[in-house]
Amino acid sequence: MILVEDWAEIRRLHRAERMPIRAIARHLGISRNTVKRALATDRPPKYERAVKGSAVDAVEVQIRELLRETPTMPATVIAERIGWDRGMTILKDRVRELRPAYVPVDPVSRTVYRPGELAQCDLWFPEADIPLGYGQCGRMPVLVMVSGYSRVITARMLPSRRTGDLIDGHWRLLTEWGAVPKTLVWDNEAGVGRGRPTSEFAAFAGLLATKIYLCRPRDPEAKGLVERANGYLETSFLPGRHFSGPDDFNSQLTAWLKVANRRIHRTLGARPADRWEADRAQMLTLPAADPPTWWRFQVRLGRDHYVRVDTCDYSVDPAAIGHQVTVLSDNEKVIVLAAGGEIVAEHTRCWARHQTITDPQHAETGRIMRREHHHQRPTGHIRSVDSGPLVEVEQRELGTYDRLFTVIDGGREVI
Structure with missing residues (x-):
């Protein structure tokens, strides 16, 4: 078989140079029959090896039976079922060729996007x-x-x-x-x-x-x-x-x-x-008003006067202790509102984990309130349970109890 270059040169000499077949054969050193075959076809020469049989041919019927029952059966399982003891490459290639005849086709559709969709x-x-x-x-x-x-x-x-x-x-x-x-x-x-x-x-x-x-x-x-x-x-x-x-x-x-x-x-x-x-x-318009802060919850503020957002704690004005507060949070801020809508805390959102964020003013207010609470001591007057008027309570001298329990002279007789 001649090369593609020789085939192209034969056609050029014959059609462009008007050279006879005998002259072309003598010029290229090939036979006249080869020149004739080259001029007789418009397709370049292509080497094709004669098809030989494959070792898989002997078991193709068994492979088809297995795929007919179970189209998705792996090639390794097929090899085990048919007792295959040769190389896996040729078996997998044949299974790959045969499988589409038994597996439903699932074509992928091309998606076309419309503006604003x-x-x-x-x-x-x-x-x-x-x-x-x-x-x-x-x-x-x-x-x-x-x-x-x-x-x-x-x-x-x-x-x-x-x-x-x-x-x-x-x-x-x-x-x-x-x-x-x-x-x-x-x-x-x-x-x-x-x-x-x-x-x-x-x-x-x-x-x-x-x-x-x-x-x-x-x-x-x-x-x-x-x-x-x-x-x-x-x-x-x-x-x-x-x-x-x-x-x-x-x-x-x-x-x-x-x-x-x-x-x-x-x-x-x-x-x-x-x-x-x-x-x-072609898109939709944005709403006229901004959406509310979507991470919100309500909690009754404890004596600790901190609220937790994600993993971090944020301080709140101690004046809100015992009241229901609303916590609003977004990517940038944490805001706490009292029942009337008054802002009792506003912090920059902390992205670190497990931190305590304290407003210095909240800390100072808490210290003042604790100091005032500790200074309020009872002085002999107590208030009744129903928060009525003050009741006077008699305060005895300590010597009275000593005499009662015979600790000093004048008390009961010591046995």
């Missing part, structure tokens, strides 16, 4: 030790959102993956967008919901008039956009960076995303920033 959400855990204060460092979750149509990415580091912090993180990112996608896609994150959204997230979705879609378990393709965005952040944003704290991380991330969203997206063949206006125009 949805955004995919996920938590990214960067491998970076973030200083949190009080000598602590931690690896904090980052909420990542990707719009389906434009592929615009937005992200923000959160103090925890609890429901309240996730909702507050969503609100801050959507406020940066200035619009709300019609659907927010999540996997089965505990703070969002498993099988169905939590009551807090359902209320948040109602406020935004959007839909929370929870993917089926073990279905990563359902939110492949945000999964690829997490990998993009891991490989393109994180390497070589150092952070002084969560605020510094969020500042650097926001600045980097402005650049990243202006780069050509390989799948789209366009810049996400160029498609953003069309995407946002």
Whole structure:
């Protein structure tokens, strides 16, 4: 068999140079029949080895019977059932060829995103030790959102993956967008919901008039956009960076995303920033009023006058001891309200774990109140149980008791 180069040269000499077959054969040193065969076909020569039998041919019928009963049977189990004692590579290749005839086909549909339709959400855990204060460092979750149509990415580091912090993180990112996608896609994150959204997230979705879609378990393709965005952040944003704290991380991330969203997206063949206006125009508008602080609870303030949010304790004005107070918390602040709506404590949210945050004014007020309480001693007057008028109580001389118990002369006779 001649080479492809010889075949091409034969055709060139015959058609372009008008050289006869005999001259071509003499010029290239090949036979005239070879020249004739080369001129008779428009396809280049291709070496094809004669098909030989395989050792698997003898057991193919048994393999088909096993696959007909159990289409998903592994090749290793098939080898055991048929008593295969040869190499596994050729057996696995044949099983791979035969299996599609017995397994139902599950084609993947191509997803087409319409403007404003949805955004995919996920938590990214960067491998970076973030200083949190009080000598602590931690690896904090980052909420990542990707719009389906434009592929615009937005992200923000959160103090925890609890429901309240996730909702507050969503609100801050959507406020940066200035619009709300019609659907927010999540996997089965505990703070969002498993099988169905939590009551807090359902209320948040109602406020935004959007839909929370929870993917089926073990279905990563359902939110492949945000999964690829997490990998993009891991490989393109994180390497070589150092952070002084969560605020510094969020500042650097926001600045980097402005650049990243202006780069050509390989799948789209366009810049996400160029498609953003069309995407946002079809989204829902933000609510007119900010949502309430979603991490809230009520507690009766004890004598300790501290409340706990996540793992940290925050001081409260001791004047509220014994009263019911409402604790409001978001990613940045912890606020405590008295029954009338009066603010009795306001602290910056602590991201470190198991810390006690004390307002110096609360501590001073507590010292004053304790000093006043210790100085209030009873002076011979006691108040009746029903808080009625004061009752005079006689105070006897100590000698009276000594005489009564025959301790001194004048008492009863000592036996």
